[in-house]
Structures are given as C-alpha cells and as structure tokens.
Amino acid sequence: MQPGQVQFEQEMVVEADISSLFVAASPRSAGEDQDHIQALVEVRVPLPPVLVHRPTMRVIDGVHRLRAAQLRGDEKISVTYFDGSESDAFVLAVESNVAHGLPLSMADRKRAAGRIITTHPQWSDRMIATSTGLSPGTVSEIRRRTAGDTLIEGSRIGQDGRVRPVNIAAGRELAGKLIQENPGLSLRQIARAARISPETARDVRNRLHRGEDLLPKPRVRAHPRPEAAAPATPTERERIEPPAVTSDGEAISRSRIAARVAAVDRLKSDPALRFSETGRTLLRLFIFTLTGAEWQAIIDGVPPHCKGMVTSLARECAGVWEEIAARMDHQAVAQR
Structure with missing residues (x-):
C-alpha cells in the first residue's frame, strides 16, 4: 500500500448493522468531539459512508458519523470495506483524518508517523509525510528517534513506487564502478542496478x-531559508509557509496568515459545508487561495510574455471575489 492509493472499492457502498461495528485504535488521542457529533446529527443531507476494516469490523474512518447515527436511533449505516492488513488500515485512518474532517493534532500526527515508521520502515520520509500531514524533515527527525528502523543503510520506497538507496553516495559509487567495468551498459541498466534514476x-x-x-558538491546558500516543502495540513503550514504577497509587494504578517488558516479550519469542520458539493468546492477555493499556494514560486514561474495577461486575470479574479463578498453582505442584511 502507498499513501494516497485507494485500496478499497469506493463505489461498493453497502448497509451494515451498527451493532456489528466497533471503534478502537484511533489515531486521535483526544477522543470523540461531542459538539461535532451533535452537528452531524442535525445534518439533513446523506453523510458519506463509514470506512470499515472488514476482517475486524473496526471503523477506520467515520467514528463521529457512526456516533451521530447511533444518537438518531439508526440501526444500519452505509459503509465501504477495506480488506488490507491492520497496519495498512491504520495508515488509511491517518490519511483519512488528515485529508478531511476534524484535523489531527500535531502530537497525534507525530505519534502516527512513529507508528508508521515502525510498521512500514521501507517507506521514504516524503512518503510517510504525505500520509501524516507532516513535513519530510519532521518525519526524518522522528525516524532518527524511533526504534526499529532497519533500513537506514538500505533502500526505501518513494511516492512514485520506486526503490531508491537511502545513501545516494553509495548508488553513485556503484554506478561509477559499473560504468568503468561495463562501458557497454545502457543508462537504464546502470540505473536499475544501482537503484538510482537514469538521469x-x-x-x-x-x-x-x-x-x-562522482558526488556533486552541496550548494551553499548565502541566506539559508527554512525547508520549503509545505505539509498537507494548515496548522503545520502556518509554521513554515513563506509569507503571502499583497498587491503592493509587502509581506502579510504571520498573524494574518494564522487568522486565515484558523478561519478555513473552522469552515472545514462544519458538516453543512463538507458534506455538500457546493460547500466542498468553496472550501477547495479557500484552501488553495488562502493557505495552499506558494505564490512567489507561482509568480516567478510566469513567462515574461504571459505576465500582462496573468496580471489582468488576477485583477479580474479579485473583482469576482469582491462581488461575491458584496452579495453575501446583501443577503446577510436582507435576512436580519
């Protein structure tokens, strides 16, 4: 199993007896959120199915939905089944809680990373970071502190499914030896034998x-910057994301970024938005615009001949959002 890969048939939704399901081994140490459960009870649209580990009938994702159904007095609930191992079921539970619903705390995500490092030691730091919503650097630090990492001098599986050596120097040295001893080998053959890329x-x-x-010299930056890889969750992104940029080029303060992230998090936890298509579309727009984009990299990547058109469209987008805000204000006044 690899992070982000769906290991169950999402379309196979069936009805299961609520009494046959049980809850255990949750990555959420704080337990269930009673306010969130009550909010789900009030939702009038059908909720997404609960994800269940078929061999054990344990709820992997959807404990709050299950509790809401119990409070409503339902006897059955819609489920999809996962048939993998217990360790893969835990990974899927972490991924599900990172991707939607009430976000896992930083402590919970770090604990989850430690457990995944133990059960999946062959996974790369970046691969585990994708599952847990941490930065690869944080996962690397947890790996150094976690017992059971038997592959430090071996190889790991990356997000693309390829196996690569942990020590790239060893791969380059082996490739150099192969090239000298077998000059007729193709680059692809050398790469496969040394477990490095053809490039x-x-x-x-x-x-x-x-x-x-054989080893390139490390690049030295005049002004070192924090790790640029942004994690999957807004809470961690608040700590390391580069400042956003205003129309006059000045950096927006970190407090404003934190306020934006907090506001988006509150909206994400509202089931009335998360469980409707229009609500999810709105959340995706906010997440990308306010918390998910490395704007300076995007700006720098615009070709010179496109900058005028992009600038014009950016101003048009700003006008669209202004119109949306005006309409929302008008509706709010009308409903008072």
Whole structure:
C-alpha cells in the first residue's frame, strides 16, 4: 500500500448493522468531539459512508458519523470495506483524518508517523509525510528517534513506487564502478542496478568522462531559508509557509496568515459545508487561495510574455471575489 492509493472499492457502498461495528485504535488521542457529533446529527443531507476494516469490523474512518447515527436511533449505516492488513488500515485512518474532517493534532500526527515508521520502515520520509500531514524533515527527525528502523543503510520506497538507496553516495559509487567495468551498459541498466534514476546515471557517466568527483558538491546558500516543502495540513503550514504577497509587494504578517488558516479550519469542520458539493468546492477555493499556494514560486514561474495577461486575470479574479463578498453582505442584511 502507498499513501494516497485507494485500496478499497469506493463505489461498493453497502448497509451494515451498527451493532456489528466497533471503534478502537484511533489515531486521535483526544477522543470523540461531542459538539461535532451533535452537528452531524442535525445534518439533513446523506453523510458519506463509514470506512470499515472488514476482517475486524473496526471503523477506520467515520467514528463521529457512526456516533451521530447511533444518537438518531439508526440501526444500519452505509459503509465501504477495506480488506488490507491492520497496519495498512491504520495508515488509511491517518490519511483519512488528515485529508478531511476534524484535523489531527500535531502530537497525534507525530505519534502516527512513529507508528508508521515502525510498521512500514521501507517507506521514504516524503512518503510517510504525505500520509501524516507532516513535513519530510519532521518525519526524518522522528525516524532518527524511533526504534526499529532497519533500513537506514538500505533502500526505501518513494511516492512514485520506486526503490531508491537511502545513501545516494553509495548508488553513485556503484554506478561509477559499473560504468568503468561495463562501458557497454545502457543508462537504464546502470540505473536499475544501482537503484538510482537514469538521469543520475547520466550525470555519473559525464563526471567520469570529465574526471570529476562522482558526488556533486552541496550548494551553499548565502541566506539559508527554512525547508520549503509545505505539509498537507494548515496548522503545520502556518509554521513554515513563506509569507503571502499583497498587491503592493509587502509581506502579510504571520498573524494574518494564522487568522486565515484558523478561519478555513473552522469552515472545514462544519458538516453543512463538507458534506455538500457546493460547500466542498468553496472550501477547495479557500484552501488553495488562502493557505495552499506558494505564490512567489507561482509568480516567478510566469513567462515574461504571459505576465500582462496573468496580471489582468488576477485583477479580474479579485473583482469576482469582491462581488461575491458584496452579495453575501446583501443577503446577510436582507435576512436580519
């Protein structure tokens, strides 16, 4: 199983007896949120099915939906089944809670990462970071503190499913040896044998021809910056995300970014929005616009010949949001 890969048939929704399901081994240490359960009781639209580990009938995702159904007096609930192992079921539970619903706390995500490192030691730091909503650097630090990492000198599986050595220097040295001993081998054959990418194999070959070291020298930045890889959740992103940019080029203060993230988090926890298509569309727009975009990288990536058109469209988008805000204000006044 790899993070983000659906290991169950989402379309196979069936009705299960609520009495046959049980709750255990949740990644959420704080337990169930009674206010959220009560909010779900009041939702009038059908809620998404609960995800259940078929071998044990344990609820992987949807405990709050299950409790709401029990409070309503329902005897059955819609479920989809997962047939994988217990360890993979835990990963899926973490992924589900990171991707939607009430977000896991930072402490819960770190504990989950430690458990996944133990049960899936062959997964790369970036792969585990995708599942837990942490940065790869945080996962790497947890791995150093976690017992049971037997592959530190071996290889790991990346997000693309490829196996790569943990120590890239060893892969480059092996590739160099193969090239010298077997000059007729193709780059793809060398890459496969040394567990590196074909492009890395090409670089090794070129360095050999030029008489250079096989390992490139590390780049030194004049002004080191924090790790740029943004994690999946707004809470962690608040800590390391580069400042947003205003129309006059000045950095927006971190307090304003934190306020935006908190507001989006509150909206995400509202079932009236999360469980309707229009609500989810609105949340996606807010998440990307306010918390999910590395705007400076996007701005820098616009080709010079497109900048005028992009600037014009950006102002048009700002006008659209202004009109939306005006309409919302008008409705609020009319409903008083």
